[in-house]
Amino acid sequence: MTRFSIVLLVALVLSGLYLVKTSYESRRLFVELERAKAEEAQLTADAKRLDAERRTEATHLKVERTARDKLAMRLASPEVTVYVSDSRASGASR
Amino acid sequence: MSWLKRNTPAGNHSVRGVNYSTSPLLASKTPPSRSRLLVMLVGVGFVALAGRALYVQVIESDFFQKKGEERYASTMQLPASRGRIVDRNGQILAISVNAPTISMNPQQFKAADDQKRALVSLLRMPLKEFDAKLSDGGAYTVLRRQIDDGVAQQIRALKVKGVTLEPGYIRRYPENEAAAHVVGFTDVEDRGQEGIELTFQRQLQGQGGSRGVVKDRLGRVVEELGEPVDPRDGRDVQLTIDSKVQALAYQRIRDAVQQHKAKAGSVVVLDAQSGEILALANYPSYLPGERRNLTGAQLRNRAITDVFEPGSTVKPFIASLVLEKGLVKPTTVMDTHPFKVGPLLVNDGSHGHDSMTMAQVIQKSSNVGTVKLAQKLENREMGEMLASLGFGAKPQIGFPGAATGRLRPWKTWKPVEKATMSYGYGLSASLLQIARAYTAIARDGELAPLTLIKGEAALPGVRVFEPETARTMRELLRGTVSADGTAPLAQPLGYSAGGKTGTAEKQEGRGYNSDKHRAWFTGIAPIDNPRVVVAVMVDEPSGVYFGGLVAAPVFKTVVEQTLRTMGVQPDLEIKAPVLTAKPALAPAMPVAVAQLNDASPIKARN
Numbered sequence: 001m002t003r004f005s006i007v008l009l010v011a012l013v014l015s016g017l018y019l020v021k022t023s024y025e026s027r028r029l030f031v032e033l034e035r036a037k038a039e040e041a042q043l044t045a046d047a048k049r050l051d052a053e054r055r056t057e058a059t060h061l062k063v064e065r066t067a068r069d070k071l072a073m074r075l076a077s078p079e080v081t082v083y084v085s086d087s088r089a090s091g092a093s094r
Numbered sequence: 095m096s097w098l099k100r101n102t103p104a105g106n107h108s109v110r111g112v113n114y115s116t117s118p119l120l121a122s123k124t125p126p127s128r129s130r131l132l133v134m135l136v137g138v139g140f141v142a143l144a145g146r147a148l149y150v151q152v153i154e155s156d157f158f159q160k161k162g163e164e165r166y167a168s169t170m171q172l173p174a175s176r177g178r179i180v181d182r183n184g185q186i187l188a189i190s191v192n193a194p195t196i197s198m199n200p201q202q203f204k205a206a207d208d209q210k211r212a213l214v215s216l217l218r219m220p221l222k223e224f225d226a227k228l229s230d231g232g233a234y235t236v237l238r239r240q241i242d243d244g245v246a247q248q249i250r251a252l253k254v255k256g257v258t259l260e261p262g263y264i265r266r267y268p269e270n271e272a273a274a275h276v277v278g279f280t281d282v283e284d285r286g287q288e289g290i291e292l293t294f295q296r297q298l299q300g301q302g303g304s305r306g307v308v309k310d311r312l313g314r315v316v317e318e319l320g321e322p323v324d325p326r327d328g329r330d331v332q333l334t335i336d337s338k339v340q341a342l343a344y345q346r347i348r349d350a351v352q353q354h355k356a357k358a359g360s361v362v363v364l365d366a367q368s369g370e371i372l373a374l375a376n377y378p379s380y381l382p383g384e385r386r387n388l389t390g391a392q393l394r395n396r397a398i399t400d401v402f403e404p405g406s407t408v409k410p411f412i413a414s415l416v417l418e419k420g421l422v423k424p425t426t427v428m429d430t431h432p433f434k435v436g437p438l439l440v441n442d443g444s445h446g447h448d449s450m451t452m453a454q455v456i457q458k459s460s461n462v463g464t465v466k467l468a469q470k471l472e473n474r475e476m477g478e479m480l481a482s483l484g485f486g487a488k489p490q491i492g493f494p495g496a497a498t499g500r501l502r503p504w505k506t507w508k509p510v511e512k513a514t515m516s517y518g519y520g521l522s523a524s525l526l527q528i529a530r531a532y533t534a535i536a537r538d539g540e541l542a543p544l545t546l547i548k549g550e551a552a553l554p555g556v557r558v559f560e561p562e563t564a565r566t567m568r569e570l571l572r573g574t575v576s577a578d579g580t581a582p583l584a585q586p587l588g589y590s591a592g593g594k595t596g597t598a599e600k601q602e603g604r605g606y607n608s609d610k611h612r613a614w615f616t617g618i619a620p621i622d623n624p625r626v627v628v629a630v631m632v633d634e635p636s637g638v639y640f641g642g643l644v645a646a647p648v649f650k651t652v653v654e655q656t657l658r659t660m661g662v663q664p665d666l667e668i669k670a671p672v673l674t675a676k677p678a679l680a681p682a683m684p685v686a687v688a689q690l691n692d693a694s695p696i697k698a699r700n
Contacts, residue, residue, distance in 0.1 A: 027316050034315050045192040048175075049243050052189045055268035060341035075655070077587055083663045 166308050167319055173261055174300025176284055177328030179277055179291070181337040182370075182548055186268055187277045188291065188382075190284070193240040193264035196249060196257065200228050200235060203256035213257065216249050217241075240264045265291075269337055271379035272344040275395040276335060276546075279382040288393065290331060290546075293492050300328040332548040334370035339363055342655045344375035347630065350648045351377045354635035360397035361631075361648065362529040363656055366624035369533055369542025369555070371491070372656070374398070374526070396633070397525045399495045404528050405518035405596035406459045406641075407616050408480075410535060410567055412516045413456055415479050416467045418563040424453040424570060430462040436510040440465045457573035459580050459595065461517045468516030476512065477504025482558050483531040483541060485523050490553070491546045499523040518596065525614070529629035532593075532616050535571070536624035539564040568592055572621050575646075584615055584646035586653040588664030593617020593628075593649065595641035600634070610634050615645035619653045620665045628652050 067073040150158050179188040196217065205213065214224050217238055227235050239262070241249075246259055265280050267273070278289020284299075286292035305322030307315045343361040351359040363373035380392045394400065416422050430450045432441035442460050455463030468476060481487070486501025500522045507515070514520045523531075526544070533542035539559035559567075571592030575585040581595045596614040599606040614631040618624045630645040630652070638644060657664075 030318070031314060031316060045243060048189060049191040052186060052191050052266040052268060055186050056266065056270075059269055059272070060338050061270070061272055061345060064341075064345070076658075077654070079587065081658075081664075085663070 167306055168309055170305050170307055170315070172303040172305060172322070172325040173263070174302050174325035174327050175263060176265070176280070176300060177298040178330045179294075179298070180330060180332050181335045181340070182333065182372075183336065184332070185337045187273055187333065187335070187337065188265060188267050190263045191266055192243040192246075193262050194243065194246040194259040195239045195262050196237040196241055196246065196259060198227065198235050198237050199233055199256045199258070200230055201233055201256070203228060203254070205252075205254040205256075209252055209254055212252055213249060213254055216245055216252075265382075267382040269341065270381050270383070272341045272375065273335065273337065274379045274382050275376050275393075275397075276333070276340075276374050277382065279385065289395070289494070290333065292494050294331045298328040298331060301326040334365070334372065334545055334548050335374070336372045336659070338659050339656050340373040340375060342659075343373040343652050344377065344379070346648050346651050346655075347375055347632075348377045348379075350630075350632055350644065354632060354637060354644055356632045356636065356644075357634035358391070358396055359630070359632045359648075360400075360525050361652060362397050362526050362627075362629045363652065364529050364533060364542070364544075364627040366533055366536035366618060366627050367542070369530070369544050370548075371526075371544060371546050372626070374546075395493075395495070397629075397631070398489075398491075398493055399497050399524065401497045401499045401522040401524050402612055402631075403519050403521065403598055403601065404485075404523050405598045405614075407528055407532075407594045407596045407614065408516070408518040408521075409459060409464045410456060410571060410594055411479060411483060411531065412464055412468050412471070412476065413452065413570070414535070414559050414563050414567045415475060416470055417452075417566055418559055419471070419475075421470045422452050422467065424451065424566060426452045428452060428455065428463055428466055430455070430460055430466070432462060435465065435513040436508070438510050438513060440513060453570050453573060456567075456570045456594075457576070457579045459574070464516050465513045468512060473504040473507050473512060476516070477501075477507070479558065480515075480521070482556055483534055484527055485521060485531065489524075489526055489530065489544050491526075491544050493546065496526075497524045499527055518598075525629050525631045528614075528616050529627050532618060532627045532629070534558045535564050535567050536618045536627050537564070568618065568621050568624070571618065575617070581615060581642035581646040581649075583642060584617060584649045586619060586650045586657075588666050589619050589653060589657055589662070590621040590665050591617050591619035591649075591653060592621040595646060597639060597641045611639035613639055613641040613644040615641050615649045617649050617653070619657065620662065622665060625660060625662055626653065626656055628656070 064075075176190040178186055178190075181187055210224075211221075214221050217224070219237065224237075227237065237257070249257065250259055263284060265284070267277060267279070269277070274289075276289055278291035278293075279287055280291050281287050286295040286298065291298065303323040303325035306319035308317035308319060310316045343363055347359040347361045350356070359377050361373065361375045362371070364370070365372055374395070374397050376394070376396045378392045380388055417424070422428075427449055428451070430442065430447055432439060432446065434440070440462050442458075442462050445458065446460070446462065447454075447458070450458065450460055450463055452463070452467070454460070455467070480501055486499055488498040489496050502511075502521070511520050530542065530544055534540065536542075537555065538561035540555040540557050542555050543553040569592075571594065572590065573579050573592075574581050574594060575591050576582065581593065584593055584595075585591060593616055596612075596616070598612050599608050600610040600612055601607075602610070612631065612633050613635055614629065616627070616629040618627050628649050630648040632644045632648070635644045
């Protein structure tokens, strides 16, 4: 009986220690997961912000102003445009 | 007590009390009442404890449970981001980005000199102002709201004690003033205030979530409690607007308004076939991000909210109906001497002729001719035609403040009213309504439904004229942009077009002000196979004020650039020849297509 109790006691202590270890581990992993999630949110937000910034820098108004003022470009008018009809489209319908 | 007695070999020393020690000094006699009192006190203590336990664990258990939870658990709010507004090609017109609020607890603030300098320069705040806030003494002060996220990250990296970042969003509008009237804007609390932001508030708005967590001493989340409620981000709204067409339309109307020192101007570009609104631009406009000192004039979406008498732009519809009834032919010669309708003398002013063909009536925009045409129609026919073109009815585009315009019921018309109405006075419409009415001519007689939201189930078109009538009318409208017409300046380079000018004195009170004019032009291009309907309006131009001189050039450039953007090939002869791919290449093409797609019918035929 006593021996059995000792075995149980040892088992109890071991399982207790194991519980401490796993709960520590789970908290550590949880914190890591949280950090990763926060990072993900931050990166998503950054991507959005940068996307918006990129669009702001590349609006048609801005591009045209830069092309005209800085690069001295002109809009292509139909008289200097050569239109090539796409024979693939007409070929497919044939 | 037996074990106590065992420890005291000289147990029978005492007769009445208990022996605590063998030491004679301590061997005092204790009265039994004392020990009883003691036992009683301990007993009372236990009862009190049991009572308290009962109170805490059973009677008020919920309350204490809650209080306990508050000590370690906290609820984190998970913000949802507002949906985006994008154009027909998915280009962003409005997007929410992170923009934290920087706040400070002056009592906890602690920073080295260089840290403080860096912080102040990142905040772009004068050092004096910062010091004033610091010496304020309170426990909380906001340093800056809605700061750029990039700057916020740098501030976070400084790790200054007492400075915290609170999450927040700011709305960005990449197209700025070009699309401001359509897109609208939101307030500080991210609620739509104008335009699409207001109309689609419910769809755009997200729903915040929350999660219960356990935080440690440092404020880090260490455990999650229960199931989190995920935030639901707002849904995107896709418009039929093409940001490229929108930008160039805005640019052209802005240039025209500035050139003619006008008060304002608007442009509407519609897809002639689907009725989708490709562009809706107004000048003056505003920057949606900087809304201080805004005036109502800047905010107004004139193309939709402002109504005016459509003037000559109504004439083609009257002529179409007369044509459709077979009452005249384009070649019919009409007497166009000035004549009286009731008290009104109908005349064409200095550009009048004695006689004109019906085609010339449209080309030269003759009031006399048009009134004569209208007199061939019954009031009911004319009234129902104007109503079915959308005059006097609110356009169903779900836009705040869309004007209805005015069209009086035909039963109440007097002859003089019918006469003035045939050349566009006595009824009113917004520029959008006028542009829409022209889709009836562009779409072979069927009025297109207006749509501003991509993917929204379009209402079926309404047939107003027979296809043959609409085609004839398009041929006649082509005349107005010819060298002999009222608007040769509207002729786009490389594309056929047709349209109608309008010039009117502005209504003021009960009469008209001969110093203030409004000039407009509405047209269709290419005229044989219409792709766009463009309506241009310039309000109060100074100097020249005729639609053919002020609005027509805007029409020309907008049509040229819109059709080029849409990849429409010019249908008019231009200097450079239009090339087709060499015939030698053609046979190779079907093979290439077949290789790309094995299941293609071309290969099956091969």
